Amino acid sequence: MNHGSTHHTPPDGVPAIELRGASKTFRTPSGVPHTAVRDLDLAVARGEFVAVVGPTGCGKSTTLTLVSGLEEPTEGEVLVGGEPVGGIRPEVGFVFQQDAVFPWRTVLSNVMAGPRFRGAPKAEARERARDWLARVGLAAFADRYPHQLSGGQRKRVALAQTFVNDPAILLMDEPFSALDVQTRALMSDELLELWGGAGTGTAASVVFVTHDLEEAIALADKVVVMTAGPATVKQVFPVDLPRPRKVEDVRLQPRFVDLYREIWSCLGEEVRITRERGAARVA
């Protein structure tokens, strides 16, 4: 459903997101430069769900930050809809590990905030917010405050808050990692349902960063394995599991197990390198 938001539709064949030889070097407080991302090439097609996995601290979040426009690459290019990213764009939605809810506002008011900020009249914003709260199963919680909700419910508010803006691009940084295992699986299924699926023509292009390889395979059309930091793409694995998927079922399929084994042998090596570096630093 498009509520007249500024959906940026790139011409056919142009990736929704593209990083070309992107590098990011930070200046640290000590003055020593730190390269978090190096020479990274990645393309996300329109409506594609891409999961990014890599060892801790390798540069996954920094990659998302570049796509979001919050940071600029030191070298290379970052394109959204074929255009260089210049700052934060209205068609990009975010979901992070920590919920970005206003604690002093009710659930309904939190979900209305995005459309209001984008100029929707109050009545329309309220109607859209109620619609999305119903879709995430929180119709009865509209008047509560965030601290009166469970972790899973707060995450649903965050999803409603994001999807209500009808994002063309969805950037997710370990959104479910603070939840217990059962709630996580449930939220993954709900996310897939809200997203709508590849090939529908209306689904958002998603970049989903996670530590959890099972979660990555269950959700994504392709899994991108990053190297130990500085992050660059080590290998990309297409996930040829049929949709619609239910994560608990898909995990039991022989193809899932094969993919897991194959991708883990690639990722495990980078995790080991990262651990050994850590151990060398401690020693």
Ligand SMILES: Nc1ncnc2c1ncn2[C@@H]1O[C@H](COP(=O)(O)OP(=O)(O)OP(=O)(O)O)[C@@H](O)[C@H]1O
């Ligand atoms: N603003 C900054 N200034 C200096 N260094 C930074 C900055 N942001 C990130 N870094 C460094 O860049 C590297 C990559 O960080 P990033 O958060 O992108 O990794 P990550 O793969 O998302 O980590 P994790 O999996 O632990 O969440 C880290 O070594 C981090 O300390």
